[in-house]
Amino acid sequence: SDARLALGYIKSNHVDVLLSDIEMPGMNGIELCEEVKDLGIIVVFISSHQNYDYFRSAIQYHIEDYILKPIKSSDILQCFGKIKDKLDAVNKIDEAKPESYYDNIRKSVEQYLEKEYKDAKLEQAAVLVNLSPAYLSKLLRDKFGTGFSDWLLEIRMKKAAGMLTDVNYKSYDIAYYIGYDNPKSFSRAFKNYYGMTPMEYRSGKIKQD
Numbered sequence: 049s050d051a052r053l054a055l056g057y058i059k060s061n062h063v064d065v066l067l068s069d070i071e072m073p074g075m076n077g078i079e080l081c082e083e084v085k086d087l088g089i090i091v092v093f094i095s096s097h098q099n100y101d102y103f104r105s106a107i108q109y110h111i112e113d114y115i116l117k118p119i120k121s122s123d124i125l126q127c128f129g130k131i132k133d134k135l136d137a138v139n140k141i142d143e144a145k146p147e148s149y150y151d152n153i154r155k156s157v158e159q160y161l162e163k164e165y166k167d168a169k170l171e172q173a174a175v176l177v178n179l180s181p182a183y184l185s186k187l188l189r190d191k192f193g194t195g196f197s198d199w200l201l202e203i204r205m206k207k208a209a210g211m212l213t214d215v216n217y218k219s220y221d222i223a224y225y226i227g228y229d230n231p232k233s234f235s236r237a238f239k240n241y242y243g244m245t246p247m248e249y250r251s252g253k254i255k256q257d
Contacts, residue, residue: 049072050072050073050074051068051072051074051075051076051077051080052075054066054068054080055075055080055083055084058084058087058089063087063089064089064090064135065089065090065091065092065112065128065131065135066080066081066084066089066090066092067092067094068080068081068092068093068094069093069094070093070094070097070102071095071096071097077093077095078102078105078109081093081105081109081111082109085109086181086182087182088180088182088183088186090112090131090134090135091109091111091112092111092112092113092114092127092128092131093106093113093114093115094116094117094119095114095115095116095117096116096118098116102114112127112130112131113127113130115127150187150191150192153177153184153187154188154191154192156176157173157177157184157188157196158199160172160173161173161199161200162203165200165203165204165207165226165227166225166226166227167227168227170184170196170197173196184196201237201241204226204227204237205237205238205241205242207225207226208222208226208234208238208246209242211225211226212246212249212253213250213253215250219231219234222234222246223235234246
């Protein structure tokens with residue numbers, strides 16, 4: 049009954065399918081769909097209105113089905129029977145793929161990140177391995193235990209740590225080199241990762257040497 053509560057649940061849990069009314073108080077179904085459009089979730093709308101704008105939004109967001117009220121149980125069974133078949137087919141295909149398939153994806157993404165860490169984007173990595181961004185993100189977490197952004201952060205921080213051992217590099221130069229436009233954002237990310245600021249890290253390395 050509350051789209052914002054639904055959104056909070058979706059962001060904290062794995063969700064395959066979303067069945068949503070369109071007209072709701074606060075956030076409506078179309079706004080909810082906009083929020084989850086990149087998560088690879090199958091969406092079904094229910095509504096009592098044959099509204100052109102609603103139909104257009106359904107097409108725009110590739111909605112699986114648009115069920116008009118009053119809803120009959122046969123409509124729901126038919127709709128979700130098709131969805132179940134689609135999800136079963138996807139899962140069976142995934143189970144049949146050898147581990148080398150996933151290893152090749154990981155290797156391709158890793159090579160991309162090592163080369164393009166400054167400007168790396170999930171969307172571009174997904175193009176390289178012929179997957180959707182949402183599915184690639186899920187695959188990396190499920191199969192390898194790390195998300196794309198976490199992997200990118202790890203590579204950037206290791207590059208930065210290596211550069212900090214060379215006093216010829218200024219902190220703002222390093223920030224720009226690894227993909228941060230704002231040196232403060234880089235410093236904050238570095239401290240969150242290593243537990244110390246870039247300058248503290250550099251000072252410690254100089255003392256060790």
